Amino acid sequence: MEVLVAVVIAVLTSCGVYLLLRGRTFPIILGLTLLTYAVNLFIFVSGRLNPGQSTIIGVGEGYTDPLPQALVLTAIVISFAMTAFVMVLALRARAELGNDHVDGRIKVEDVKP
Amino acid sequence: MNHLIIAPVLLPLLTAILLLLGTGRPLRVQRSISFLSIIAQLGVATALLASAAGSTITVYALGNWAPPFGIVLVLDRLSALMVFVTVVLAFFSLWYAVRGNDKPADSLHSVLHFLLMGVNGAFLTGDLFNLFVFFEVLLISSYTLLLHGGGAARIKSGLHYVLLNLVGSSLFLIAAALLYGLTGTLNMADMANKVAQTTAEEAPLMNAAALLLLVVFGLKAAMVPLYFWLPRAYASASAPVAAMFCIMTKIGVYSIIRMYTLVFGDTGGAVANLAEPWLWPLSLITLGFGVAGALAARELRLQIAYLVVVSVGTMLAGIALNTEQALSATMYYLIHSTWVCSALFLLADIIVRQRGATSDRIITGPALRQPVKLGALFFIAAAAVIGMPPLSGFIGKVMLMQAATTDERTFWLWFMLLAAGFVTITALSRSGSTIFWRTENRVAKVDKADRGALLAVITMLALSLVLSFGGNAVVAYTDALAQQLKNPDIYTQAVLSHQAIPGVHHE
Numbered sequence: 001m002e003v004l005v006a007v008v009i010a011v012l013t014s015c016g017v018y019l020l021l022r023g024r025t026f027p028i029i030l031g032l033t034l035l036t037y038a039v040n041l042f043i044f045v046s047g048r049l050n051p052g053q054s055t056i057i058g059v060g061e062g063y064t065d066p067l068p069q070a071l072v073l074t075a076i077v078i079s080f081a082m083t084a085f086v087m088v089l090a091l092r093a094r095a096e097l098g099n100d101h102v103d104g105r106i107k108v109e110d111v112k113p
Numbered sequence: 114m115n116h117l118i119i120a121p122v123l124l125p126l127l128t129a130i131l132l133l134l135g136t137g138r139p140l141r142v143q144r145s146i147s148f149l150s151i152i153a154q155l156g157v158a159t160a161l162l163a164s165a166a167g168s169t170i171t172v173y174a175l176g177n178w179a180p181p182f183g184i185v186l187v188l189d190r191l192s193a194l195m196v197f198v199t200v201v202l203a204f205f206s207l208w209y210a211v212r213g214n215d216k217p218a219d220s221l222h223s224v225l226h227f228l229l230m231g232v233n234g235a236f237l238t239g240d241l242f243n244l245f246v247f248f249e250v251l252l253i254s255s256y257t258l259l260l261h262g263g264g265a266a267r268i269k270s271g272l273h274y275v276l277l278n279l280v281g282s283s284l285f286l287i288a289a290a291l292l293y294g295l296t297g298t299l300n301m302a303d304m305a306n307k308v309a310q311t312t313a314e315e316a317p318l319m320n321a322a323a324l325l326l327l328v329v330f331g332l333k334a335a336m337v338p339l340y341f342w343l344p345r346a347y348a349s350a351s352a353p354v355a356a357m358f359c360i361m362t363k364i365g366v367y368s369i370i371r372m373y374t375l376v377f378g379d380t381g382g383a384v385a386n387l388a389e390p391w392l393w394p395l396s397l398i399t400l401g402f403g404v405a406g407a408l409a410a411r412e413l414r415l416q417i418a419y420l421v422v423v424s425v426g427t428m429l430a431g432i433a434l435n436t437e438q439a440l441s442a443t444m445y446y447l448i449h450s451t452w453v454c455s456a457l458f459l460l461a462d463i464i465v466r467q468r469g470a471t472s473d474r475i476i477t478g479p480a481l482r483q484p485v486k487l488g489a490l491f492f493i494a495a496a497a498v499i500g501m502p503p504l505s506g507f508i509g510k511v512m513l514m515q516a517a518t519t520d521e522r523t524f525w526l527w528f529m530l531l532a533a534g535f536v537t538i539t540a541l542s543r544s545g546s547t548i549f550w551r552t553e554n555r556v557a558k559v560d561k562a563d564r565g566a567l568l569a570v571i572t573m574l575a576l577s578l579v580l581s582f583g584g585n586a587v588v589a590y591t592d593a594l595a596q597q598l599k600n601p602d603i604y605t606q607a608v609l610s611h612q613a614i615p616g617v618h619h620e
């Protein structure tokens with residue numbers, strides 16, 4: 001179980017980082033999304049893996065830490081909002097700069113103060 | 114319980130919501146709501162500063178959950194000072210904005226208050242994950258503010274800024290999750306106690322988490338090699354926003370001070386002071402890159418943005434020295450550089466408007482409409498940034514140099530600070546003489562600068578004089594602040610001994 005989760009996080013992170021290093025906005029956004037998935041999983045396991053346990057003390061034999069689950073929820077909401085924002089920004093950049101390269105490659109005379 | 118401590122978070126939040134609801138109302142109404150709110154916040158921040166000036170640390174348990182379980186807001190000398198500096202800065206940038214520099218005003222005022230909420234919250238919180246949440250609040254506001262006004266240059270630098278900070282947020286979460294996994298707590302005071310008991314077996318992971326946090330805060334603070342987003346972003350932002358952004362790098366600096374004195378400071382056991390060997394060389398390199406950028410910049414606002422990098426380098430060097438005296442000097446310098454840099458951004462905007470199509474490029478252009486007035490102000494602001502007596506930059510630098518007279522690092526700090534001062538003089542005299550003296554024989558057809566906006570800049574620069582002539586009181590406060598920082602036990606005890614109010618039940 002630990003190995004499986006670790007491998008999943010590792011694969012998601014490495015794919016995310018690879019895509020982040022691309023030059024165009026769409027792969028970068030995909031990379032960011034993969035990275036946040038990896039991060040969310042990582043936060044989740046920071047409370048240790050206790051399969052089949054409840055988050056409430058006294059219900060079963062043991063219990064699993066509820067706090068990381070709350071943290072993951074917060075992180076998911078925030079990363080969702082941020083992804084939506086950066087998506088719109090990337091579309092706007094595509095419209096304003098004429099291409100989807102992160103550096104935009106704008107001409108000098110286009111720069112307005 | 115003293116509820117005043119949460120006012121710096123709630124007041125801007127309510128104002129921002131009110132402003133959002135009032136979208137489409139006349140500009141006059143929006144401006145008055147925004148400005149009245151910032152005056153109220155100024156009152157609150159002053160009251161908090163006065164209450165923190167004594168030796169008490171006020172702890173506010175949200176939802177009455179006693180630490181270490183709930184989220185706490187903690188008001189110590191450091192957080193009170195940071196909130197005060199922020200609100201004063203916001204006051205002036207709003208003052209400048211309401212003088213006709215806020216179009217389209219609908220978005221600017223409400224988002225600026227959301228930013229204030231995030232910044233004040235980040236300074237006040239005593240919980241690591243809550244710090245992350247407030248970071249996100251201030252970041253998403255800053256993304257919007259940076260794009261305020263539109264245009265290709267803003268979109269381009271904004272995209273870089275947003276993408277970098279999103280990666281930074283992911284790293285922050287990884288570090289926070291690692292620390293939670295290791296210590297089982299997110300409360301900074303409780304974490305400090307747990308970190309002090311780190312075993313040799315846990316130390317490598319703890320090291321990784323702590324240094325990952327340094328990367329995140331270094332990105333916010335614009336530390337080498339993570340500062341590349343800053344100059345373009347600041348140079349392309351609209352003037353009130355650029356002025357307000359002067360606090361953004363200080364949030365990184367604040368977080369570094371907070372985490373690396375409280376949690377990973379002298380009392381950190383196996384991981385004590387682990388950021389210091391990294392901070393020291395990086396701060397001096399930041400300083401060097403900053404002055405090189407200022408010297409090479411071909412636009413006035415870009416040059417000022419590089420001066421922000423210089424100030425960050427100076428502050429990080431102070432933190433890396435890691436003595437009480439150096440921390441006190443750092444805090445004094447922080448107040449000075451925040452206010453003076455933002456005054457420079459506002460002044461640059463006024464200057465740029467009078468140069469017509471030449472804009473802020475440092476080349477021969479039309480003569481200014483008010484060369485004497487603006488020239489004098491530019492001279493004073495430049496002198497303050499460089500660190501000429503009798504202005505506050507001089508005192509800040511002298512304090513920092515005095516703090517570094519004890520070990521082998523003295524030479525490097527003195528050399529870098531003095532050389533940086535010299536190069537900054539060269540850079541600013543180049544831009545100043547080109548803009549004010551080497552002009553064409555005509556005046557651009559523009560209006561005179563708005564009196565109110567000019568007065569905002571003059572008052573901000575006067576603050577630099579207040580900082581130096583009222584220096585005794587300021588230094589007494591920063592000394593006490595540094596003393597509190599170097600004794601993290603006071604903080605941890607104040608937080609962990611806080612009791613929930615009896616008789617208030619959780620539903």
